[in-house]
Amino acid sequence: MALDLYQRLGIQRGASDDEIKKAYRSLAKQLHPDRNQDNPDAAKRFGEVTAAYDLLSDKDKRARYDRGEIDEDGNPKMPFGGGFGGYSRGGPRPGGTPEGFENFNFGGADTADLSDLFEGLFGAAASGRGRPGQGGFGGFRQRQRAPQKGADVSYRLKIAFVDAVALTPQRITLGDGKAIDLKLPKGVEHGTRIRISGKGEDGPGGRGDAIVTIDIAPHKHFTRDGDDIRLTLPVTLKEAVLGAKIKAPTPEGPVMLTVPKGTTSGKVLRLKGRGFTRKDGKRGDLLVTLDIDLPPNDAALQRFAESWSGGGNPRAGLDV
Template sequence: MADPYDILGVGRDATEQEIKSAYRKLAKQLHPDRNKDNPKAAEKFSDITKAYDMLSDKTQRGRYDRGEIDLEGNPTNPFGGMGGGGGFGGGRRGGPGAGYSEGFRGAGGEEVDLGDLFEGLFGGGRAGPMGGGGPRSGMGGGFGRSAPPPRKGADIAYRLRVPFVDAARLIEQRITLQDGKTIDLKLPAGVESGTQMRLRGKGEAGPGGSGDALVTIEIDRHPHFERDGDRVRLDLPITLSEALRGGKVRVPTVDGPVMLTIKPGTSGGTTMRLAGKGFSRKGGGRGDQLVTIQIVLPDDIAPLEKALEGWTDGANPRADLGA
């Protein structure tokens, strides 16, 4: 199993800022939009995203460092708790995964209720006088006890990683179940990390019918977009000349690039709104995309210094701060 520190190229004592910087650098290099002819880049992009998700979460990072979980978030000792567990479905091409079902299993995989077993052997009732079985009569079935209804099969847990843009646009995701069958899963409006979907009858088979598949959604991070409720936030770098003179610039959105008009004299930190370019809402419609302007100076500032020679800006932009 790959190590998240090695994937991001940082040491185990790396700070949160060092981890974030390493992720952003790699994300820019490996983003699928920049490597459409290189399928391996998409795999590496997924790996660095998983590694960043792990190390940017203090709780998960601590559990990983202690050896309690692996990169996927699975317990390194899955049988330690004898409880339910999680399998994994892929993204659009998800791989098979199966969870550990609750209960005790026999060699054939069937769920065994130890209480029913002992009651069947010893009658299931309190002893009467002289050690008899009490007033119940009859042979078999626990001395007159009616047989319990047949049990359904166990539920199976899956975790499905969904790309950020797919989640915003509610693009169907393909998941492969334990039996090898694939289904296209429709994401619900307002989907977020932790959303759980129940697929009836897609669990393990049992005498009383099949159990269910429980799919927990995990939305991947994006190198540029950030989710804020039903809104999407983006820091948009523009040049000093674009800020001074204004004009139209291309802005990425989850639906594809759009043109945004920059007014002359726009200051850094100005936030602009693109209506309906966010996440879907449970009640209908979509949120907005908020674009915050970031003015970027040129690498070579000598021509700028020469052009501004002898000029000083007399304004005090910190006046409201009392500075």
């Protein structure tokens, strides 16, 4: 048995206009031919639910359908009146049109315009090409495909570590021989792909795009850790014991760094805002790990160590 219009949309009789529209939007999104090109059953169902929405969204047609005066296709059940079924009032109207035919759509002349609805579902272009409801009872036209654009062209661009940190624009020469300054996006990382519109190959629908993949070169001092940068910084024993102000490198130039008195190897100092720029515009940090460097064969240091009885047992916590 064929489903009635409410069953097609999965709603109850008495559903509100908003409930009808919501149900149709959901089904149309699932069944639209553009998304089911290899599924003829989906296209058939799309036509059925569109026809159901077309009729139920028209208050007059819906009322006549609920009274049993018209069927699921909008056709009068008893077109000649005479008191049978729902056409007890089937006398001719002024102008000779029997009641029940005056709003009936024989060729799509007054079919509901669903362009606004489909513009919300699939965008303005989809609503203008192959709009449901054109050409009769909720049918649809397959939209004509736009001319195909030319192929995209891929490039790889190797950039310096410090340029990636500073988001320094990069000069790149494309296949057409023209050089452009490429702006690095916030959040750039190794493997980031940047699309340049209209810089690909020619095609009937216009030029394709250029796709630039970023390769960030390693640095001899810095390593990346997410949005942070890590640096191992050697310090002397004297600087570690007594504390000092020393010069430390950053990707954007050297800065003065305070080494706290009594520093041990492995201590990490954080320089805020010296890392990579995130997508939200905020920056990571530079994490500096201090490493105490002891000079080999330093006689004075050896004599000091021989005479020094301090230090305790730094391995006590290891149960040894």
